[in-house]
Amino acid sequence: xxxxxxxxxxxxxxxxxxxxxxxxxxxxxxxxxxxxxxxxxxxxxxxxxxxxxxxxxxxxxxxxxxxxxxxxxxxxxxxxxxxxxxxxxxxxxxxxxxxxxxxxxxxxxxxxxxxxxxxxxxxxxxxxxxxxxxxxxxxxxxxxxxxxxxxxx
Ligand SMILES: *[C@@H]1O[C@H](CO)[C@@H](O)[C@H](O)[C@H]1NC(C)=O
Ligand SMILES: [Ca+2]
Numbered sequence: 742x743x744x745x746x747x748x749x750x751x752x753x754x755x756x757x758x759x760x761x762x763x764x765x766x767x768x769x770x771x772x773x774x775x776x777x778x779x780x781x782x783x784x785x786x787x788x789x790x791x792x793x794x795x796x797x798x799x800x801x802x803x804x805x806x807x808x809x810x811x812x813x814x815x816x817x818x819x820x821x822x823x824x825x826x827x828x829x830x831x832x833x834x835x836x837x838x839x840x841x842x843x844x845x846x847x848x849x850x851x852x853x854x855x856x857x858x859x860x861x862x863x864x865x866x867x868x869x870x871x872x873x874x875x876x877x878x879x880x881x882x883x884x885x886x887x888x889x890x891x892x893x894x
Contacts (some may be wrong), residue, residue, distance in 0.1 A: 760845045762797040762815065764788060765886035772888055774851045780858050787854075788882040789874035790867055791815055799845050814842035816854045817869065823853055 762770070768788050771777065777784040794817040795801045804811040809829060810821045820826040824839035835853035842850050857866050864870045 760799055762799065762845075764792070764797065765883070767791060767797055767815070768883045768886045769888050770847055771851065774848070776851060776855070779855060780863060782858060782864060783879075785879040785882040786864060786870065786874055789877075789879045790864070790870040792882070793873040794867065794869040799847070799850075800843050802843070811839065813839045814850055815847060816842070816850055816857075817867070818842050818850065818853055818857075819866075823857065 768784055771787050772784055776782070776787055791797055794812075795815050797815065799815045801815075801817070802811055802813055803817065810819060811826055812819055813824060813826075818824055818835070818839070820829075820831055820839050822832045823835045824837050824842060825831045825833040826839040835849075835856055837849055837853065842853070858864060860866060864875070
């Protein structure tokens with residue numbers, strides 16, 4: 742019986758791809774992928790955005806306008822412009838299915854977020870950043886995080 746429970750536990754754990762990242766855990770992933778200082782955007786801005794946008798939940802999908810536009814994953818990437826949700830119009834500028842932004846492999850999410858801030862609006866592309874982070878004192882978001890990689894950053 743115990744063995745069966747263990748096997749089931751392993752099965753369910755392995756099957757779960759999405760996860761809720763820790764604040765400093767995510768900061769470390771973003772930093773090691775070159776997000777800190779990218780286009781002059783500080784790591785605190787990214788963490789503030791993700792906190793208010795998705796609550797660090799890589800599986801989160803939200804929607805607006807009668808579900809015509811949906812927002813995917815940790816960065817809440819907009820299906821109208823950036824990814825294909827296989828339903829209705831998308832410019833699909835990141836050339837990814839939106840479902841790719843719901844797993845715990847953030848490399849493609851990060852590549853897409855970098856592409857988004859290359860635009861004229863930079864971080865203003867996200868309402869959540871404009872409302873909650875822009876011009877605010879956000880220095881506390883990563884100040885107590887310890888980074889294992891790229892510490893010299
Ligand atoms: C931002 O907040 C931190 C801690 O609350 C404080 O130490 C710092 O001086 C503040 N910075 C500004 C520019 O107000
Ligand atoms: Ca992904």
